[in-house]
Each structure stands twice: as structure tokens, then as C-alpha cells.
Amino acid sequence: MSDERDEQNKKEDTKESSPEQSSATDGSSSDRLGTTQKAVCQQIIKSVWTHEPWLFFKVVVKSNEEMGDYIALHGLVPQNEFPLHLRYKIPENEIWIRENVYTDPERRKSILAHEYAELDLMISHAISYKEAHEHAEFFEHLFYHD
DSSP states (O other): OHHHHHHHHHHHHHHHHHHHHHHHHHHHHHHHHHHHHHHHHHHHHHHHOOOOTTSOOEEEEEOHHHHTTOSEEETTSOGGGSOGGGTTTSOTTEEEEEHHHHTSHHHHHHHHHHHHHHHHHHHHSOOOHHHHHHHHHHHHHHHHOO
16 A cells, blocks of 8 residues: 555656646746747848848939938938938838939039948948948048048
């Protein structure tokens, strides 16, 4: 009888320990889930940089009314930097430039150099938009302004 009780106690212990095992399994699955979530986040971040430096960007001339106060914009500018009417409208491979800027050859050259420098820094060196913008302004003033 004592052997039977011992076996029953072992079975009960096994049943009691199985929730602990499942919680340990849940913990590992949550670890795996966390890893999966991290991997997804890393994938999303990597997917932002879809263009390589040797790919060309299309320059699109837009009306002064559509661009508003903005001289030029490109698709890699963070969406919160855009005015509301332009958010999620500029493709990643395009640079939009205001019509009156495009018609002036010197100003167009200066502004497009700024945009290309900004894009190159963001893509090739993984620099944030704000940092790339500051560097591009420096290059623009260094090479194109007196």
C-alpha cells in the first residue's frame, strides 16, 4: 500500500510540477516572443534604408502652393517633419522641389546638392535626418554661398 501511495504522490507531484514547467515554457516562449519582436523591429528599421547610394533619385517639380514654405523635400524625411498635407505622399526615391527654386539654375544646384548630401549621409552612414540636415547645410553654404 505504501508503494501505491508513493506512486500516487509522485504522480501528484508530477501534475503539480507541470504547471511550473508550463510557466517555465511560457517564460521561454515569452523570451522567444521578445526575440521575435526585437527581430521584427530590426527588420522594420532596416527596411527604411531601401536605397543604395548609387541609385538615382527622381527630382519632381511641384507648385509653390503645394510645397508651401518648403523649398525641397525627399521621401526619407521623417513623416512628423512634413506638413500634414504632404505626409505619406512623397515616395522614398523622389525629391520634390518648389517650382520657383527649380527655375533658378544656381539655387537649384545648391538645393539639390543639399538634398543629395542629406540623402547620402542618411543612407550610407545611417545618420538621423536632423544630423544629416545640419551637415548638408554646412556643405551647401561652404560650396555654394559666398
